Each structure stands twice: as C-alpha cells, then as structure tokens.
Amino acid sequence: MELRHLRYFIAVAEEGSLTLAAEKRLHTAQPSLSRQIRDLEYEVGVPLLLRSARGIELTAAGKAFLDHARQSVTEAEAAVEAARRAAEPDKPVFSMGFLTGMEVEWLPIASRILRDELPNIEIRVVSQYSPQLAEDLQRGKLDVAFLRNEQKQNVEYRVVASEPLVVVLPSDHRLAAEHEIDPRDLVGEIFIGMSDIPHVLRGVIDGYFAKLGLDIKPTHVIDNFAMAISLVASTRGVCLLPAYAENFLSWSVVSRPLKGESPTIDLMLGYNNLNTSPLLRLFLTRMENQAVTPAR
Known part of the structure; x- marks a missing residue:
C-alpha cells in the first residue's frame, strides 16, 4: 500500500x-x-x-x-x-500564516515578539483563508497562524483578540446617516452573506440573526471580505464583517456599529501540538507575556 x-x-x-x-x-x-x-x-x-x-x-x-x-x-x-527544515540547520525557519487582511495588524506584533531572534532566523509569511491555514498547521507547513477556530486534529488555539462585527454599506445608503444601525433595519436589504469557506463567521452571523428572530437571507454569498466590500459597492447591498475590515474600505463604502449588543468573533493563535520547535515555544511564551491586542 x-x-x-x-x-x-x-x-x-x-x-x-x-x-x-x-x-x-x-x-x-x-x-x-x-x-x-x-x-x-x-x-x-x-x-x-x-x-x-x-x-x-x-x-x-x-x-x-x-x-x-x-x-x-x-x-x-x-x-x-x-x-x-532540518536540511537547513544554519538558518532556522519560522513560518507564520495570517487570515487575509490580518497581517496588516498582526505581522508587526509577531515580528516585535521575535525581534531578538530576527538576525538568526528566516521568517516566512503567508496570507490565506482560515480553513487552509488550519490545514497547513496540521500538515506542519506553518509554525503558527492567526485564524479562526477551525477543528483540526492536533491543532490547538489560544484567543488573542475578540472583535465586534460592524455593518458595511454604501456611503450614500439611507442607513449611513445613522451613528448606530438597528439590525431590524437590515431586513429587506440586499444582504451579502458568507459562503462555506468563512464558515466560522457565517455561523456567528446566522446565530446573531436567529437570536434576534430576524429572517435575513443572503442575496449573494462571498468567500472573503474583499469580495464583500466589492459587492456592497456594486450591488448597493449591506453585510456584516469583523471590524478589522474597516482598514480596507474604499471611499464609496462605510461602516457603522450595530445598535445593542454586537456579535463578536474571536481571532485565534493556532499551532500544532506535535511541533517541537524551540522557536514556537518561545513565540507562544512571549505572546502570553505581552499585551498583543492591536490598537484601533
């Protein structure tokens, strides 16, 4: 066999x-x-x-x-x-993965944590969908990844941040004049939902609407925040995205907080518990000892 x-x-x-x-x-x-x-x-x-x-x-x-x-x-x-990796002992490699868009905030933090080791190691960085990052952790292709809580054997997670979801909508939309948006006002709007790829985010959004008793079905479904922002602009729809997506909004799109208790989604630091790399242990220890929540 x-x-x-x-x-x-x-x-x-x-x-x-x-x-x-x-x-x-x-x-x-x-x-x-x-x-x-x-x-x-x-x-x-x-x-x-x-x-x-x-x-x-x-x-x-x-x-x-x-x-x-x-x-x-x-x-x-x-x-x-x-x-x-063992074939290159003179230059250890530390591979980091980031949920697409998260590298803007978290790569500087991760680099700062490893600053003392930077002259002696090679850092490799990838940006990818969360399920693919989890698979790469499981297969040993990454040492750590900043991603969602994907269920994979031998992959463990630590919460590093919890961020609210915000409403993303066209800048000239009728609701854009509001300081906060009542989720009930989203009923009847063109709604941009999530596909099976960002399934953790989709679960948070679906659970939020179910808790409020709102029947909001996606008109379109997307794989990532960039597609969502593009569809909001082109279809004049609305969507819910984690607050970090605000860093990437174009002039024609704005974000507004939700009225009441906003749903939140966790950003996790994932690693393979079979990985015995000393660099990994050092990184995890330093992450625990530092305040790592990015400024907004």
Whole structure:
C-alpha cells in the first residue's frame, strides 16, 4: 500500500464521485483511478466504497479507514516538511500564516515578539483563508497562524483578540446617516452573506440573526471580505464583517456599529501540538507575556 492509494481514496471519499475526484482533484483518468481503488480494496481485504446511482458512498469499513488514511497522509506530509527544515540547520525557519487582511495588524506584533531572534532566523509569511491555514498547521507547513477556530486534529488555539462585527454599506445608503444601525433595519436589504469557506463567521452571523428572530437571507454569498466590500459597492447591498475590515474600505463604502449588543468573533493563535520547535515555544511564551491586542 502506497501513500498515493490513500490520497486517491481520500479524494474519492470527499468528492463522492470517481469522476469528480479524477478530474477535479487528482487530474488523472477515471479508469485509472478506479483501478487504483480496486487495488486498495484488494489489499485491505474488504469493500471500502459502494457505487450507486447517487454516486459513491463509504461502507462502514470505508468510514473507519478514512480517518486513519487522513492521519497517515497528514503525518507523512509533516515528516517531509520536518526533514526539509532540518536540511537547513544554519538558518532556522519560522513560518507564520495570517487570515487575509490580518497581517496588516498582526505581522508587526509577531515580528516585535521575535525581534531578538530576527538576525538568526528566516521568517516566512503567508496570507490565506482560515480553513487552509488550519490545514497547513496540521500538515506542519506553518509554525503558527492567526485564524479562526477551525477543528483540526492536533491543532490547538489560544484567543488573542475578540472583535465586534460592524455593518458595511454604501456611503450614500439611507442607513449611513445613522451613528448606530438597528439590525431590524437590515431586513429587506440586499444582504451579502458568507459562503462555506468563512464558515466560522457565517455561523456567528446566522446565530446573531436567529437570536434576534430576524429572517435575513443572503442575496449573494462571498468567500472573503474583499469580495464583500466589492459587492456592497456594486450591488448597493449591506453585510456584516469583523471590524478589522474597516482598514480596507474604499471611499464609496462605510461602516457603522450595530445598535445593542454586537456579535463578536474571536481571532485565534493556532499551532500544532506535535511541533517541537524551540522557536514556537518561545513565540507562544512571549505572546502570553505581552499585551498583543492591536490598537484601533
């Protein structure tokens, strides 16, 4: 059994289709993928997949196998990353990830925390969606990341900031004249909602409206705050975003606080608890000992 067999099986299980897994994820021919899956099932000794008119479903054995397959692939990728880092002992690398837009506020803070080590280390920085950052932490590609609370095995989180959500709307919108916006006034407006990618933010927004008993359904859904701001300007819609997005508003878009108790969303510092890097331990310790909430 080879790692490629596990990757093929995971792709099929997640896509629910041999065709989609072959074309979208693996870029291989579907007959070849089917043959690889049959070889895997032969080696395991039990059927892992059920093929039906609805697509591919996992057997009980397949469900049990999937968890272990994911863990094996993750550990293999982490081992490769660790080996690559060990090959450059003279210049340790500390890799940091930021939820897109957060690097503006948090990279200076993170750099200040590591200022004594900067002459001797290489810092690598990436900006990405929160789910991808969590996956990179799990796979050992990042030492730390500033992101949302994504559920990933071996990834632990510490809250570093909690920020309110604000209303983002066109600067000449009728509600822009208000100092605070009553959430009930958003009913009937074109509402820009969140997709499955920023699912933590979507959950906060949905929970807020449900708590108030407001029936507000998205007219459009987006993946990130930049898309949200663009759609607010182009459709004359409104949306709820974390307050840090105020740093990126164009002249045609403004933000206003919500009236009453505003919903909040946590920014987390994530790391892999299997990472034994001394730099990571130093960074976590210094984060605990400093006031790190960015000024607004």
